[in-house]
Amino acid sequence: DQQVKQNxxxxxxQEGRISILNCDYTNSMFDxxxxxxxxxxxxxxxxxSISSIKDKNEDGRFTVFLNKSAKHLSxxxxxxQPGDSAVYxxxxxxxxxxxLTFGTGTRLQVTL
Amino acid sequence: DAGVxxxxxxxxxxxxxxxxxxxxxxxxxxxxxxxxxALGQGPQFIFQYYEEEERQRGNFPDRFSGHQFPNYSSELxxxxxxxxxxxxxxxxxxGPEAFFGxxxxxxxx
Numbered sequence: 529d530q531q532v533k534q535n536x537x538x539x540x541x542q543e544g545r546i547s548i549l550n551c552d553y554t555n556s557m558f559d560x561x562x563x564x565x566x567x568x569x570x571x572x573x574x575x576x577s578i579s580s581i582k583d584k585n586e587d588g589r590f591t592v593f594l595n596k597s598a599k600h601l602s603x604x605x606x607x608x609q610p611g612d613s614a615v616y617x618x619x620x621x622x623x624x625x626x627x628l629t630f631g632t633g634t635r636l637q638v639t640l
Numbered sequence: 641d642a643g644v645x646x647x648x649x650x651x652x653x654x655x656x657x658x659x660x661x662x663x664x665x666x667x668x669x670x671x672x673x674x675x676x677x678a679l680g681q682g683p684q685f686i687f688q689y690y691e692e693e694e695r696q697r698g699n700f701p702d703r704f705s706g707h708q709f710p711n712y713s714s715e716l717x718x719x720x721x722x723x724x725x726x727x728x729x730x731x732x733x734x735g736p737e738a739f740f741g742x743x744x745x746x747x748x749x
């Protein structure tokens with residue numbers, strides 16, 4: 529039972545354009561959502577998060593949007609840079625528990 | 641300040657053998673979680689240790705066990721290895737904005 533889903537396994541975007549990565553979840557108990565970025569041979573690195581009481585959180589080039597009614601969140605990267613090429617994981621948490629439930633990841637390739 | 645460190649980085653074991661993976665959390669972090677990432681999948685939560693006790697456990701069999709030491713470092717033990725245990729094993733300290741180590745790539749042949 530995949531509670532967090534990333535339906536696009538890969539995405540290719542030109543440098544300078546916007547990258548939009550999507551994530552859907554089914555468990556309504558999730559109340560905190562995170563995005564991680566992973567390069568090959570490295571562990572995931574925390575990127576940005578959002579609480580369920582908000583619908584938007586912004587940090588520099590990265591913005592996460594949350595639509596609770598649709599159980600959907602998205603990560604926007606503007607402008608996209610070649611160094612953003614990596615696998616992006618969406619993750620969710622319930623309450624004070626720090627167990628992360630991850631999606632399957634989206635491989636982003638930013639081309640010149 | 642060292643981040644989360646894991647050892648070894650790569651390991652090859654034979655079916656039926658036992659393996660121990662090690663993790664040192666980021667300085668000052670007292671909670672350690674272990675995840676298994678199979679090829680093409682996201683990390684799956686195995687268990688979490690806090691104050692030397694298992695606090696939460698994911699859907700993994702009893703062949704997977706762990707330990708946390710007084711200095712907060714942790715071990716993950718897997719007994720009776722199966723081919724399906726081949727994966728990247730990730731250790732994370734604190735959370736939920738967890739800091740991850742680079743992982744241990746376990747191959748079971």
